[in-house]
Amino acid sequence: MKNNTTALKKLFYLWGRSQVPIKQTVRISRIDNLIIFLICILISIISSYKLLLISPLNISDIFSWLLTFTEVLVGSGILILVSRKENPTISSRQIIFIISLLLAVQSSKLALASTISPLSLIIPPALIIAQGMGSITALSWVSIASISWPEPAFAINNNLFFILLVCASVVSVLGGKIRSRAQLLQVSIFVPIGSFLGQWILIGKDKISLIDNEEFVFANGDLFSDALLLAIVMLFTILFIPIFESIFGLLTKARLLELADKEKPLIRRLSLEAPGTFEHTLLICGLAEEATRMIGGDIDLIKTGALYHDVGKLHAPNWFIENQNGSKNPHDEIDDPIKSAEVLQAHVDEGLKYARKNRLPKPIADFIPEHQGTLKMGYFFHKAKEKNIKINENDFRYNGPIPQSKETAILMLADGCEAALRAMNINASDKEALEIISKIIYSRQKDGQLDDSNLSKGEIFLIKRAFLNVWKRIRHRRIQYPTNKNNTFS
Ligand SMILES: [Fe+2]
Ligand SMILES: [Fe+2]
Helix, strand or coil, X not given: XXXXXXXXXXXXXXXXXXXXCCCCCCCCCHHHHHHHHHHHHHHHHHHHHHHHCCCCCCHHHHHHHHHHHHHHHHHHHHHHHHHHHHXXXXXXXXXXXXXXXXXXXXXXXXXXXXXXXXXXXXXXXXHHHHHHHCHHHXXXXXXXXXXXXXCCCCCCXXXXXXXXXXXXHHHHHHHHHCCCHHHHXXXXXXXXXXXXXXXXXXXXXXXXXXXXXXXCCCCCCCHHHHHHHHHHHHHHHHHHHHHHHHHHCCCCHHHHHHHCCCCCHHHHHHHHHCHHHHHHHHHHHHHHHHHHHHHCCCHHHHHHHHHHCCHHHHHCHHHCHHHCCCCCCHHHHHCXXXXXXXXXXXXXXXXXXXXXXXXXXXXXXXXXXHCCCCCECHHHHHHHHHCCCCCCHHHHECCCCCCCCHHHHHHHHHHHHHHHHHHCCCCCCHHHHHHHHHHHHHHHHHCCCCCCCCCCHHHHHHHHHHHHHHHHHHHHHHCCCCCCCCCCCC
16 A cells, blocks of 8 residues: 555656646737637537538537537647647747648548548648657647548548558658658658558558559549659648748758758858857857757757857957957957946847847747846956946846756856866866866856756756766867877878
8 A cells, every 4th residue: 555655656756747847838929829719619610510511400410519529629729738848939820830730631621531542631741740840749730630530421441540640650750850851851752652552451452553544643542643642742741841941930850950050151150250259159069969968958959059159249259258369358448347248248139130130940049048048247247346336236147038948058058168168277187177067057056047947956967977078078189199200190
């Protein structure tokens, strides 16, 4: 009995822990909520109204209509909850996009279900959702789209239903992991081949017709044309994904990797106009990537976010020490700590402007303000105090917000440790490096900067170890190998 109670307690504890959000969810405005609700009602009506067209209508028909209507409405609600749970930063535009896809599929089922294979209706949208919102959202979308059929007269073959579920699940799971457009192309070729073989084995090869030109594409049950149509629709979907990315702000893995390309104009500008900041950025990428790998976070997201975190420094590169390269420090010339603090804050504000101009997706733009959080600009704050200027401490703090995700919090910590690690003596021991890292991280923690990030103590420990590992790598790179004039390495 006691064992059971302990097991139950453990279970409740694990459940409680699993409910901690990874990131604060974005609030949705009332008008958007209303639009989303109306679309859900429309989906439920489309999915169920045919049940009311039976004559004579009796109570059991009305009851079964009500059941279907409620089932689809609740299903749509669950889909929205799952998508918000998987993507806490999901915008109302993206939720509207997901449920509009459901609406489009339900309407197409009414219009085309008797002529087009359900595979071509359900699998391509699942690919878009998996790419943009993740596998779990895609799987929930697939389950609602496959279970609810608005046309009661159209009975989907059990084997076909099984193949549909398998193919759509494969696409949903792979779609969430795919990291390049080439892999997308492979999926859009291999899934139709798989569905073709599956139907051939389960439904029968007698329905295959390769040269029946008249009904080549649209004939229902014609396995070859079904698979061909699926491949064509999936290829078109891939062509349209970049358009959806830009209209609905979807952040696919492929888009993340494209943004991480150092030949992107904004990054090229950073390397040419603010070379010091660019070097700092590259080192931070290394630190943040290692730490994110250690805690199992989103490596592609942090690599790209880190690359853009300080692009705002492009507005005045020489005001930042890493770009001064021995030349005069403009902050000394103006000798006004309040103005200097404004210049520092401007690197965040201008960064957000660059992000908007270059259409950076929101999760990437979030790294710009959150890497600075509400940190105090200590140097200028003390300078102002020395000058006895009447000051408010908040004037010397960044505007925030503090990091809202594990990834932006890691970037803040990497940003803090980078300069200290770079400045460290090459002969410093691991213990000394770890002490410095711990001191910087502790100061951020004490200042409340990590409060919204949900980083656990264990994860902070792992982050420290990861930073230390990168420091060891840097030190190794900086050790000069002894050269011998007579030594030829060729
Ligand atoms: Fe910064
Ligand atoms: Fe930075």
